[in-house]
Structure formats: structure tokens, C-alpha cells
Amino acid sequence: MKFKTIIEPFRIKMVEPIRQTTREERERLLAEAHYNLFLLKAEDVLIDLLTDSGTGAMSSGQWAGMMLGDESYAGAKSFYKFETAVRTITGLKHVIPTHQGRAAERILFGSVLKPGDIVPNNTHFDTTRANTEYRGATALDIPIPEAHDPAIILPFKGNIDLAALERTLVENPGNVPLAMITVTNNSGGGQPVSMANIRAASEICHRHNVPLFLDCCRFAENAWFIKTREEGYADKTPLEIAQEMFSYVDGATMSAKKDGMGNIGGFLALNDDAWAQECKNLLILTEGFPTYGGLAGYDLEALAVGLEEVLHEDYLQYRIRSVAYLGDILTSNGIPIVQPPGGHAIYIDAKGMLPHIPQSEYPAWALSLALYLEGGIRSVEIGSVMFGHQPDGSEKPAAMELVRLAFPRRVYTQSHVDYLAEVLLYVNSIKESIRGVRIVDAPPMLRHFSAKMALI
Ligand SMILES: Cc1ncc(COP(=O)(O)O)c(C=O)c1O
Known part of the structure; x- marks a missing residue:
């Protein structure tokens, strides 16, 4: 590039006044x-x-998409667009829309956690922790030790402590229904997790037959950090990097109010058929039919566009x-x-x-x-x-x-x-x-x- 100033890559079409107070x-x-x-x-x-979260400005493409919202109760066209957008990025088999991230957490944990279980995570976000504890399970934070020192500069300070993960799985056989990695690590400073760390955590979890999930609210930002900081990824697109991140995991919870570029929305995506069925049963009870999950058809349209735009x-x-x-x-x-x-x-x-x-x-x-x-x-x-x-x-x-x-x-x-x-x-x-x-x-x-x- 000839010029080094990085500009806002949009122009403003609509404005919302903000007000000074004394x-x-x-x-x-x-x-x-x-x-x-x-x-x-x-x-x-x-x-x-x-x-x-949910405070972003939607693009003209998203607003245009909303006009195409199919509000059919079951099998709406908008759901299939949303499902394709999520599958393109995650490759995960079952895509379950929810009204926001914590609904995906509650449905997943409500289906698979029992009292006494342990869920390791680099750092649980507050709702993730609360939903885990609400089930009587323990939310175990195991970020790398450097994560606790605000001054240390590391490219991937959001990484999970792999030795602590292995130890947790060895010491608690049968009591860890799933492990999670939060990308980026919101409560730990918005720090990214490296591809090498996700890959290694996946290897450990799968050796112990424990599924690994991503709390993937900010997967695109994480992909950008991998592109710019991790060797071997500079020439890959953010989409290719995101696809590789998801290839190592068995499921994901997402608040689409972040990197879904929406004002509302989320999803749970996972490969396991039995878990997916249980989650869908709970979804029907509290959120809605599995092709809308508490969202309007127009929300699903806006998110399908947002999930594509966020990777530009x-x-x-x-x-x-x-x-x-x-x-x-x-x-x-x-x-x-x-x-x-x-x-x-x-x-x-x-x-x-x-x-x-x-x-x-x-x-x-x-x-x-x-x-x-x-x-x-x-x-x-x-x-x-x-x-x-x-x-x-x-x-x-x-x-x-x-x-x-x-x-x-x-x-x-x-x-x-x-x-x-x-x-x-x-x-x-x-x-x-x-x-x-x-x-x-x-x-x-x-x-x-x-x-x-x-x-x-
Ligand atoms: C890492 C992380 N997980 C989960 C959530 C919960 O998502 P929601 O607010 O959509 O329920 C958030 C929200 O800020 C988050 O940052």
C-alpha cells in the first residue's frame, strides 16, 4: 500500500445524535x-x-437482507441462509439459532452438565460461568499463567494452559463432559488464542474422549490475530483461518451480537447427533422452533450477511x-x-x-x-x-x-x-x-x- 493511514472502510449513511451533558x-x-x-x-x-455486544452498526447489505426475512414458523428460507453461513465458517453439522449467546450456553449446559461436573476454559465469560454454576458444575479457569500479568506482552496471551488442561482431564475422569476455549478471551483482556494452542487442546481433549467447544463470539478478530501474528498464516484469508480453528472442535456457542455483526442473535453448533437432539428439545421448550430459535427471520438474514462481512x-x-x-x-x-x-x-x-x-x-x-x-x-x-x-x-x-x-x-x-x-x-x-x-x-x-x- 502506498499510503499508511488505515481508514474506516465505510461511509456513513445514517447518523444518530449523541448528547453532551454537564x-x-x-x-x-x-x-x-x-x-x-x-x-x-x-x-x-x-x-x-x-x-x-449488539451495539454495532449494521451495513446497508444487512438492512437490505432484513427485507428478505422469511417469517415462516418452520423451515423459513432465512434459516437456511443462516445455517449455510454458519456451516461455511464452522463446518459443524447441527446449527441451532438462539436469541443470544447465553441462551446457547444455557441450552448446551442444561442438556449435558450435571452437578459435580467440571468445565475447563481459558477464562469463562460471566454468563458462561453463571450458566455452568447454575447447573451445579464447576467453571474452571485455566489461562496460561502470563495471562494474569497485565504488563507482559505476548502474541497469544489468551491461550489455555495445556498442562493444566491435561491434568484436569487425568484427575477427573468422567466428570468433564466438555472443555471450552473462549476466542478471543474476553474476561482475560480480549487476548487471542493461537491456532497451535487450539490444535494442541483439541489433541489433549480427544485423547481423553472429551469434546472441545469454542466460545466463538469473536472468532473473526481471533482469526485476524492469527493471520498477523502466527507463523504460516500471513497468506491465508480470515475465512480459511476461521475454518481451520473450527476444524479442531466438536461444537461452538456464539453470541452473534459480536462477530455476527447483529444487534441480537446467537447460535449453538455441534457435531454430536444425540446432544444436538437434546439441545433442540430444550430449545423448543424455552426459545422456539429449531429453525428460528427465538429470532425473527429478518434477524437470521442480517446475521447471515454479517457473518460474511466480518471476515473482510x-x-x-x-x-x-x-x-x-x-x-x-x-x-x-x-x-x-x-x-x-x-x-x-x-x-x-x-x-x-x-x-x-x-x-x-x-x-x-x-x-x-x-x-x-x-x-x-x-x-x-x-x-x-x-x-x-x-x-x-x-x-x-x-x-x-x-x-x-x-x-x-x-x-x-x-x-x-x-x-x-x-x-x-x-x-x-x-x-x-x-x-x-x-x-x-x-x-x-x-x-x-x-x-x-x-x-x-
Ligand atoms: C466471551 C463471551 N461469551 C458469551 C457471551 C454471552 O453472550 P450474550 O451477551 O449474547 O448472551 C459474551 C457476551 O459478552 C462473551 O463476551
């Missing part, structure tokens, strides 16, 4: 929301980086670069982030940035409040509020206290990112004034969504 207003809004950013109204947020090289290059761009600015200004920048988000290391706030006072939660107060930015805590509460009722501090700034797909431009960087540098300059928080009231599971908090 610092005074935000102070009041925070108190009204019980110091929980999930409880804010979205219209009171300037730049919303709460999640990259110019899109993936822009996507990964825009996240790294913010990461580079923060790093060069001394703000500690999980290194290297992840695929869909920047994770600020709040323990490193706010050493004056002890973990028991939730430094990452406190930092996320400060970003909203000062700049109208909504982020999310991935730390001890999210993960500290144990199934037995005890508290255990999370391995890391992170603030995740997740980038919606195709939504914000470079000037939005420049604004973000400016706010972050300002907050860093006043960081000694940031106070910790305490939990006033919270439910026992997934408490971060609705907890009432107070400033200390």
Missing part, C-alpha cells in the same frame, strides 16, 4: 443510578463503551487498529493497560493506576465512575464486583481489577477515540482524588448488572 448533571445522574453505570439511561452517555480483511484491519490506536496513546502516556491491546477493547489496569484504592474498595468500579463523571464515557468494571462473589457466598478478590473500554463495531470514528484519550489522560492527572466504592445491595449472581453502590 459534569454537574452527571454527578446527579450517577447518584440517581446508585453509582452503577448499568443503571444509567443510554441517552445520558456521550460515548458508550459499556459493551461491543479491510474491516478487520481497521477494527484491530482502532483499538490498538487508543492503547498506544495510553501506553505512551503511562496509563497501565493490559498488554498488548486486545481485539475488541482496551482494558485499563485499575490496580496499577489507582494503587491508593484497595481491592476491597473496588478500584476498577471507582475508575469507571470517574470516566463517566469527567467525560460522559461509559465503560465496564471487570474485577471484584463482577467476579468476587463465590458460589458458597464468600468473597474472593478477582485476579485483576480492569476497566474495559469495549468498542462497538463500525460506530465511532477516530475523533471519538481522540476525545476518549483526552478524557483518560485528564482522569489520570487527577487520579489521587478518586475514591473507592462499597456495595450497598446486590443479588447473589451476576451482581454487577444491578448492584446498588455508594462512594466511600
Whole structure:
């Protein structure tokens, strides 16, 4: 390429206004929301980086596809397009649509897990963990040890610890119905998993007759990291890389609200006929008939197009670069982030940035409040509020206290990112004034969504 600037590979056809609020207003809004950013109204947020899930902009191709939605209850044309799109990428035999990722998890785990089982994963996402524990099973996180050190720079810091995986399978024969790998590793910093790691994990699992599943929400971003970082993949297309990733596994759960480029949707795909039948029975009970699974025909159309678009090289290059761009600015200004920048988000290391706030006072939660107060930015805590509460009722501090700034797909431009960087540098300059928080009231599971908090 003659020019080195990586541009947004789209032009904007429709706009949605966003609204500035004053610092005074935000102070009041925070108190009204019980110091929980999930409880804010979205219209009171300037730049919303709460999640990259379902928040992306659909393309003209997707919107056009929606007009073709076949809303037949059974056997709709839209389902077969969706099934073909999923099969082209995954090669998996049974494709079961669901309304989002956690529905796929609940249906899979509801069909195959029993109390006392163990599910190893590089790192369970919060809903994956909750759905596993809800079945009375143990969600075992075994990322490589380096994953716990935010400062270490490794190309594939999302890898699963292969020795720990082997040990788990040797020590628990008959109690591990499946193992999982999350690509990219969302709770571990959005870090990718290498092809070599997926291949080796597959070999271990299959030697022990344990099926391996991918939690594949961000499979395309993972494929891009493999293309650009792993030897032997530079000349392969993202589709070819994704196909190889899926060739090593027996099934996958997907939130299509990420790399499906949809605002809603997901799927469970798997090879085993008996498991698929059980899952479909449960699907009919709680989601819908297996050719729509809780989605409208037009959703299936939008996802079929999105699953193709997400693998375009110019899109993936822009996507990964825009996240790294913010990461580079923060790093060069001394703000500690999980290194290297992840695929869909920047994770600020709040323990490193706010050493004056002890973990028991939730430094990452406190930092996320400060970003909203000062700049109208909504982020999310991935730390001890999210993960500290144990199934037995005890508290255990999370391995890391992170603030995740997740980038919606195709939504914000470079000037939005420049604004973000400016706010972050300002907050860093006043960081000694940031106070910790305490939990006033919270439910026992997934408490971060609705907890009432107070400033200390
Ligand atoms: C890795 C991972 N798995 C599962 C899920 C759950 O998907 P959903 O929100 O569509 O239920 C998410 C959502 O953020 C995720 O990031």
C-alpha cells in the first residue's frame, strides 16, 4: 500500500445524535443510578463503551437482507441462509439459532452438565460461568499463567494452559463432559488464542474422549490475530483461518451480537447427533422452533450477511487498529493497560493506576465512575464486583481489577477515540482524588448488572 493511514472502510449513511451533558448533571445522574453505570439511561452517555455486544452498526447489505426475512414458523428460507453461513465458517453439522449467546450456553449446559461436573476454559465469560454454576458444575479457569500479568506482552496471551488442561482431564475422569476455549478471551483482556494452542487442546481433549467447544463470539478478530501474528498464516484469508480453528472442535456457542455483526442473535453448533437432539428439545421448550430459535427471520438474514462481512480483511484491519490506536496513546502516556491491546477493547489496569484504592474498595468500579463523571464515557468494571462473589457466598478478590473500554463495531470514528484519550489522560492527572466504592445491595449472581453502590 502506498499510503499508511488505515481508514474506516465505510461511509456513513445514517447518523444518530449523541448528547453532551454537564459534569454537574452527571454527578446527579450517577447518584440517581446508585453509582452503577448499568443503571444509567443510554441517552445520558456521550460515548458508550459499556459493551461491543449488539451495539454495532449494521451495513446497508444487512438492512437490505432484513427485507428478505422469511417469517415462516418452520423451515423459513432465512434459516437456511443462516445455517449455510454458519456451516461455511464452522463446518459443524447441527446449527441451532438462539436469541443470544447465553441462551446457547444455557441450552448446551442444561442438556449435558450435571452437578459435580467440571468445565475447563481459558477464562469463562460471566454468563458462561453463571450458566455452568447454575447447573451445579464447576467453571474452571485455566489461562496460561502470563495471562494474569497485565504488563507482559505476548502474541497469544489468551491461550489455555495445556498442562493444566491435561491434568484436569487425568484427575477427573468422567466428570468433564466438555472443555471450552473462549476466542478471543474476553474476561482475560480480549487476548487471542493461537491456532497451535487450539490444535494442541483439541489433541489433549480427544485423547481423553472429551469434546472441545469454542466460545466463538469473536472468532473473526481471533482469526485476524492469527493471520498477523502466527507463523504460516500471513497468506491465508480470515475465512480459511476461521475454518481451520473450527476444524479442531466438536461444537461452538456464539453470541452473534459480536462477530455476527447483529444487534441480537446467537447460535449453538455441534457435531454430536444425540446432544444436538437434546439441545433442540430444550430449545423448543424455552426459545422456539429449531429453525428460528427465538429470532425473527429478518434477524437470521442480517446475521447471515454479517457473518460474511466480518471476515473482510479491510474491516478487520481497521477494527484491530482502532483499538490498538487508543492503547498506544495510553501506553505512551503511562496509563497501565493490559498488554498488548486486545481485539475488541482496551482494558485499563485499575490496580496499577489507582494503587491508593484497595481491592476491597473496588478500584476498577471507582475508575469507571470517574470516566463517566469527567467525560460522559461509559465503560465496564471487570474485577471484584463482577467476579468476587463465590458460589458458597464468600468473597474472593478477582485476579485483576480492569476497566474495559469495549468498542462497538463500525460506530465511532477516530475523533471519538481522540476525545476518549483526552478524557483518560485528564482522569489520570487527577487520579489521587478518586475514591473507592462499597456495595450497598446486590443479588447473589451476576451482581454487577444491578448492584446498588455508594462512594466511600
Ligand atoms: C466471551 C463471551 N461469551 C458469551 C457471551 C454471552 O453472550 P450474550 O451477551 O449474547 O448472551 C459474551 C457476551 O459478552 C462473551 O463476551
